[in-house]
Amino acid sequence: MAALQQPSGRRGKRLGAVPKLGESRDLMVAKPGRDSPMLYCGKRMAERLIHEILPVGMLACNCSIVGDPETGEALVIDPGDEVERVLGLLARHKLKVLAIVSTHAHIDHVGGLAKLHRATGAPVLMHADDLDLYRALPLQARWLGVEPPETIEVDGFLRDGDDVCWGGFRARVLHTPGHSRGSLSLYLPADLPEPGSDGVKALRLATPRLFAGDTLFAGSIGRTDLWGGSLDDILRSIHQKLLILPEQTIVYPGHGPASTIGEEKQSNPFLVTR
Numbered sequence: 502m503a504a505l506q507q508p509s510g511r512r513g514k515r516l517g518a519v520p521k522l523g524e525s526r527d528l529m530v531a532k533p534g535r536d537s538p539m540l541y542c543g544k545r546m547a548e549r550l551i552h553e554i555l556p557v558g559m560l561a562c563n564c565s566i567v568g569d570p571e572t573g574e575a576l577v578i579d580p581g582d583e584v585e586r587v588l589g590l591l592a593r594h595k596l597k598v599l600a601i602v603s604t605h606a607h608i609d610h611v612g613g614l615a616k617l618h619r620a621t622g623a624p625v626l627m628h629a630d631d632l633d634l635y636r637a638l639p640l641q642a643r644w645l646g647v648e649p650p651e652t653i654e655v656d657g658f659l660r661d662g663d664d665v666c667w668g669g670f671r672a673r674v675l676h677t678p679g680h681s682r683g684s685l686s687l688y689l690p691a692d693l694p695e696p697g698s699d700g701v702k703a704l705r706l707a708t709p710r711l712f713a714g715d716t717l718f719a720g721s722i723g724r725t726d727l728w729g730g731s732l733d734d735i736l737r738s739i740h741q742k743l744l745i746l747p748e749q750t751i752v753y754p755g756h757g758p759a760s761t762i763g764e765e766k767q768s769n770p771f772l773v774t775r
Contacts, residue, residue, distance in 0.1 A: 550670070550706060551575070553590050554753065558582030559647070560609040563755055565712060567689075568596040569668025576667045577601045577623070578687065578712050579755060580613035582650075587613070588620055598623040599667040602659070604714025604755060605684040606631035607727070608641040608650065615651035624656035626665070628676060631683025632658075634728055659685060672712075675742045679735020680715045680723030687712040688746060709750040711762070717743055717752055719760035722771045739772065 551568035562581035568574065575596035580587055591598065598621040603611050606627060614625050627635070634641075635655065642649035659665070661676035665687065672687040689710040715723035717739055725732045743752075748763030765772060 551594050551596065552710075553594075555583070555586055555590065556756075557586065558609050558612060561756055562609045563753065563757075564613075565753060566590055566594075566596070567667075567670070567712075568594055569670055570594070572668035573597055574599045574668040576665065576670075576672070577617060579604055579610040579714070580617045581609045582612045584613040584616040584620065587617060591621075597621075600665060601625045602665060602687065603627040603631075604686065604712065604716075605681045606635040606638075607681065607715070608638055608645065608647075610714070610755060611635060611638070612650040615653040618653050625653055626657045626659050627655060628660070628683035628685045629658040630676075630678065631681055631729075634681055634683065637728070661685075675738075677714070677716045677735075677738035677742050678729075679725060679731050679733075679738045681727070682729035684714055684716055684723070684735075684738075686714055686716055686743065688750075691747075709747055711743065711746060711750050711752045713743065713752050713754050715755040717760075717765060717769075718754040718756065719752070719758050719765070720769055722769070723755075736771070744772070 549570055551566070551570055553566040555564045556562065557564045558581045562579055564580050564587060565578040566587065567576045567578065573596055575591065575598050577587065577598050580601060598617070601614060601617055601623050603614065603625070617623070618625055632655070638652060639649040659674045661674060663674040665672045665674060670689065672689045675686040675688055677684050677686045689706070691706045691709045716735060717723070722735055722739065724730065725735055744762060744766055746762050748761065748766065750762040752760045752762060752765065754760070767773065
């Protein structure tokens with residue numbers, strides 16, 4: 502959900518007590534399997550990266566379109582709403598969606614999954630620990646006072662250490678619980694080994710990139726008072742998984758402006774004193 506932790510302790514307008522998660526049998530959701538999805542990595546390495554960020558929905562979730570201009574393949578991260586805008590940018594860049602990834606299953610990040618899947622046929626991927634949260638979309642909608650979005654069967658489950666690949670790009674999955682149990686981040690390094698090259702690196706990007714969902718923000722961290730949230734877990738995730746990344750890594754959070762790992766290590770009030 503959109504709200505960040507506030508350094509002063511103020512959390513803004515409260516929406517009331519968070520209800521407990523319950524089963525919702527009318528939702529079609531795949532059962533977690535043993536094998537996590539591994540998308541095909543093309544052999545030709547792209548020289549540029551198409552990256553479009555669209556703040557969508559009532560909570561301005563940052564939906565990212567990340568495309569390879571050479572192969573025309575794209576990844577869409579967190580299509581929370583306004584799928585028509587997402588499709589318009591995909592068409593403008595002539596991109597085919599290879600996968601749709603949800604960093605977590607709060608309603609503002611998954612509200613457009615069904616529409617985008619129906620329009621593109623791309624598989625929907627998330628972490629299995631947020632499956633109950635996804636099943637509880639009607640409960641989340643009632644808490645916000647909005648209509649529940651259409652739901653879709655989840656095609657695959659991502660685990661820590663998995664690689665999500667499209668075109669010439671490969672992003673590493675980092676399980677970063679705390680904002681929710683199944684929160685994940687995607688790390689796209691600047692240098693990547695080309696498939697079949699035995700570790701020989703090819704320069705990919707000027708700087709590495711991190712799609713952090715609602716785990717790490719510019720000057721803040723994700724709220725932990727919602728379903729499955731834990732302050733201890735989110736701080737552990739950030740310190741053990743994110744702050745060890747190169748300081749020049751650009752951080753693209755689920756809401757608000759971008760930052761860098763270096764900036765957050767130096768000035769984020771939740772992190773500098775720990």
